[in-house]
Amino acid sequence: xxxxxxxxxxxxxxxxxxxxxxxxxxxxxxxxxxxxxxxxxxxxxxxxxxxxxxxxxxxxxxxxxxxxxxxxxxxxxxxxxxxxxxxxxxxxxxxxxxxxxxxxxxxxxxxxxxxxxxxxxxxxxxxxxxxxxxxxxxxxxxxxxxxxxx
Numbered sequence: 266x267x268x269x270x271x272x273x274x275x276x277x278x279x280x281x282x283x284x285x286x287x288x289x290x291x292x293x294x295x296x297x298x299x300x301x302x303x304x305x306x307x308x309x310x311x312x313x314x315x316x317x318x319x320x321x322x323x324x325x326x327x328x329x330x331x332x333x334x335x336x337x338x339x340x341x342x343x344x345x346x347x348x349x350x351x352x353x354x355x356x357x358x359x360x361x362x363x364x365x366x367x368x369x370x371x372x373x374x375x376x377x378x379x380x381x382x383x384x385x386x387x388x389x390x391x392x393x394x395x396x397x398x399x400x401x402x403x404x405x406x407x408x409x410x411x412x413x414x415x
Contacts, residue, residue: 266373267300267301267302267303267373267374268300268301268302268304268315268316268373269300269303269369271299271373271375271376272298272299272300272303272373272375272376273375274375274376274378274379277298277307278379280298281295281298281376281379282324284298285363285384287351288359288361289310289355289356289357289359290326290330290348290350290355290365291359291361291363291365291366292295292326292365292372293320293349293351293352293364294374295316295346295366295369295372295376296320296348296369296371297318298328298373298376299318299371299372299373299376300316300373301316301317301318301371302314302316302317302318302371303314303315303318305380314405318371319371320347320349320371321370321371322345322346322347322348323346323370324346325351325369326333326348326351326363326364326365326368326369326370327346327387328368329341329364329365329367329368329371330351330355330364330365331360331362331364332355332358332359332360333351333354333355338380339354339355340354341410342354344370348365348369351365352379361388362388363380363385363388364383366380367380367381378415
């Protein structure tokens with residue numbers, strides 16, 4: 266739902282990289298760097314929310330987070346399904362996979378493209394380093410299933 270004219274990543278690259286390098290889920294801060302609601306949104310509201318950068322509470326970031334997938338008990342801390350809830354319940358344990366940013370309907374596509382084109386290789390390297398780790402049995406199973414299908 267971002268605006269038609271989105272943020273130019275070259276103008277925010279320094280702060281974006283600082284956000285992406287931090288250990289907490291980056292989705293809320295990436296949303297705030299984005300252009301906000303498009304005037305063409307389809308929400309039925311009495312007020313004009315064009316340009317608003319608020320979280321929709323859709324829960325996409327909560328649903329996609331691998332930390333919460335591995336530790337579903339963390340979800341019991343709150344019923345909220347917002348990016349701020351994600352930051353609270355994941356905190357410094359973020360995998361820095363950026364999946365939350367990629368699924369957020371409020372983050373500009375320009376920021377998502379930047380992450381895919383500049384950061385996904387780093388994510389894959391971090392995942393590869395965890396293969397065989399006793400703390401990551403799901404990752405080993407995923408790799409085994411992928412190889413069996415290939």
